[in-house]
Amino acid sequence: MSVTIALPSKGRMKDDAMAIFARAGLEIVNIGNERSYRGVITGMDGAEVAFLSAGEIARELGNGNIDMGVTGEDLVREDLSAADERVTFCARLGFGHADVVVAVPDVWIDVDTMADLGDVAADFRARHGRRLRIATKYWRLTQQFFSAQHGIQVYRIVESLGATEGAPASGQADIIVDITSTGSTLLANHLKILSDGIILESEACLVRSRSDVRSAPDETLLDDIVQKIQTISA
Amino acid sequence: MLNQPKFADDIMTLFAQRKALPVHIPVIQPADPFLDMAGEDLRRRIFLTESETGESLCLRPEFTIPVCLRHIETASGTPQRYAYLGQVFRQRRDGENEFYQAGIEDLGDADIAKADAHAIRDASDTLTALLPGIELHTTLGDQTVFEAVVAALGLPDGWQSRLIHAFGDPALLDSLLQSLSQASGKVPGIDDRVAALLDSGDEAGLTELIDRQMVATGYMTNASRTPAEIAHRLVQKARLSNARLDAKALDVLKTFLALDTPMRDAADALAAFSRIAGLDLDAALNIFNARVQALEKAGFDLSSSRYRAAFGRPLDYYTGLVFEMSAQGAVLAGGGRFDRLLTLLGAKAAIPSVGFSLWLDRIAAARAVKSERPSQ
Secondary structure, eight states: OEEEEEEEHHHHHHHHHHHHHHHTOOOEEEEESSTTSSSEEEEEETTTEEEEEEHHHHHHHOOOOOSSEEEEEEHHHHHHHHHHEEEEEEEOOOSSOOEEEEEEEEHHHHOHHHHHHHHHHHHHHHHHSSSEEEEEEOHHHHHIIIIIIOOOOOOEEEOOOOOOGGGGHHTSSSSSEEEEEESSSHHTTTTTEEEEEEEEEEEEEEEOOOOOOSHHHHHHHHHHHHHHHHHHOO | OOOOTTTTHHHHHHHTTOOOOOOOOSSSEEEEHHHHHHHHGGGGGGEEEOTTTSSSEOOOOOOOOHHHHHHTTOOSSSSSEEEEEEEOOOSSSSSOOOEEEEEEEEEEEEHHHHHHHHHHHHHHHHEEEEEEEEOEEEEEHHHHHHHHHHTTOOOOOHHHHHHHTTTTOOOHHHHHHHTTSOOOOOOOOOOOOHHHHHTTTOHHHHHHHHHHHHHHHOOOTTTOEEEOHHHHHHHHHHHHHHHOOOOHHHHHHHHHHHOOOEEHHHHHHHHHHHHHHHHHHHEEEEHHHHHHHHHHTTTGGGGGEETTTOOOOOTTTSSSEEEEEEEEEEEEEEEEEEEEEEHTTSSSOOOEEEEEEEEEEHHHHHHHHHHHSSSS
């Protein structure tokens, strides 16, 4: 029996995740050379470490292909429907902070809240012959926030895979839903966050896949890791 | 492909007797009209794919929109009644992803009351023919009456459109009523320069300021909302920010939305409501009463139907009547008036339209229950 724990494979996310595990007394050693994508935790038989991209970690947690992982809450909630039924957020790790927000051009001085935006969306088609367009890569979060939470039904999503904040100025979309950590990119692109437009305050989390087929020793092993990480991240 | 229900031919025969022209609608449809009309929320619930050239396509999730598009493309004259029967495809957590629907869309009949009544009667007659002896419950709503109440209360335009937009979504309407009953005070999120222009009511000055700011920051002034549009809405918003829905108006709206009465008493109940509230609803109530009379004339039995004032659909193409028919707790038919849909889809002239759709899988289930219990 063994469990697979996935960590981000590169960048700040990887360094910060490795540091948290080290502080919790869980030393991760790569198998083979330093750049390999597999590892083990010293002194913990039965725990395998896989280095994957943060997005893949979210998806594989949902599929149940990995047992636990470190990834952004935004990615998990975007990738998985009914995320809370499929995974458990065990610990918030204090890095990788990013808010998923609704931002509109700052010249829209009449729009400060989602209710304002609802008004604008409602008669957008009558005025412009098309629906209000939102550029985002967060389809699911946008739909939940606009349709389910704020009752705004009529808008169109324009998929944006990069430089989302440039979409309103270039006319590809009217507003955006994107992540921001300091807000400086939004500011530089003359966008403002609506006062009730924070969809999610995301950060890196230790996430455990809900599975009913794991063996008792595997569950104990995961419990042990969760407990160690919780102790130092609390 | 699912097998067509055995009673499909009976339905089409019945529809033909009601002078509805059968139309063939391809299973594969461009997705944009559905997403444009029903919103992005639909995206999760339809089966999407892409053509070789990148066009978004989907499996037919319903018939109304393609029937209307076909009507516009073929430039058929009105009035025209169309009949359809076929599979629709929707992602559902509970229930099958593909099932049959049948229905009639009645386009261009200027006699609103009569056309409404025929849609209700045709749905009811079809269900009764398929499920003889079944106890059918009909619920009716009417957005026109709600719009008339909101207008007669003399609420500001901005509020009227917000309320009408929320009609049919009880949670949204509730929170809206609550927020409207509190004054918001000064307009948030604007700087001193804007505030000064706003105080002096200088809409042209605001427009100019926004225009200059757009040019300076590299925003195109014609790609999205225009400076004039933004300035105008800001002025409107500032005017509303110190107003609040007074207790009497709130009470009137809540009393109205709570109306739920047998159809026979609905006209009297609405008349009493308008008298007590002191609102002139005559135009809307005339339409309502004409529909009731048309229903009686069409031979529809009013005794098993109710009028529920808050019943509506929160999509902007629905206009007047909405209705639903259920038996044994399952909705078997749904319908309504969508006078705005055809122009939204590109028709040159306004075409009043009403229609209904039957859920054949649920009807089949109800028939199965009946045949198991022949004595009932």
